[in-house]
Amino acid sequence: MIHRRKSAFEKWFSFTRHRRRFGADAFTQQLDSQDFADWRNRIVTGDDTPVHAHGSSADLNEHLAKVRREFIGQSELLYQHAMLIVLIRREADVEANYERFKRMWMAERDFLVARLDMRWLISACDTFIDHDTDPLLRAVAMNGPLLVNTVKLGETERYIKGVDAATPDRKESLDALWTHRVGLFDGIAGFIPGSDDTLRNLRWRLEDVCSLHPLGAVVMELFERLQRDANDNVFVRFKHRHQREKTRWWND
DSSP: OOOOOHHHHHHOOOHHHHHHTHHHHHHHHHHHTTTTTHHHHBBOOOOOOOOOOOOSSSSSSHHHHHHHTTTTTTHHHHHHHHHHHHHTTTTTTTHHHHHHHHHHHHHHHHHHHHHSSSSHHHHHHHHHHHOSSSSHHHHHHHHHHHHHHHHHHHHHHHHHOOOOOOOOOHHHHHHHHHHHHHHEEEEEEOOOOOTTHHHHHHHHHHHHHHSSSHHHHHHHHHHHHHHOOOOOOOHHHHHOOOOOOGGGOOOO
């Protein structure tokens, strides 16, 4: 059975939950003291090497210090965006902080889309899904984590099983896919390397859905990132197997 979410009543009596947001007001006052352009043009400084934050500290100041280190050398606005997500997840003045978050996205969408890594773009989608009142935005945003987390699962399994991407494709398997329908599971047939139109059609549909809301740009950016050679994953590997220009699903 899926573990149920705690009720608001249960959350209220959790000391740990209260502790995790102690001091939150000071951070939002700092954010409100500057406009987005000021934060955008300011660079996060520090003596340490940038490191992705891992795990969660109960102390808010300690946790945000770890998150801030992740953004050394980058725009302060990117850290402020991450800070808001942390505060929202810790249930610190959620309504007001989500309003700040949404306002930031509507004002700085193109900057955030271009400069946030996929981890924080997914976190943004999760935040829209959890807290926005617009069902359209929530539905559009759901495409981001659904797409990327599916790929994440497959790539994690490849890492665990030690499959070498440089291993040559098995000719007998390719011949089977090229000459007849290969069933995988529950009516799903194998993707035909080199010519299949499945991913092109997926892209077209994703573009249509994402065009319904300005913040659909976040989801389209995630899809584009999955096609980059530097982000080795199943999309990239099939891109390199593809030969039919008419059915390509990526931009150059």
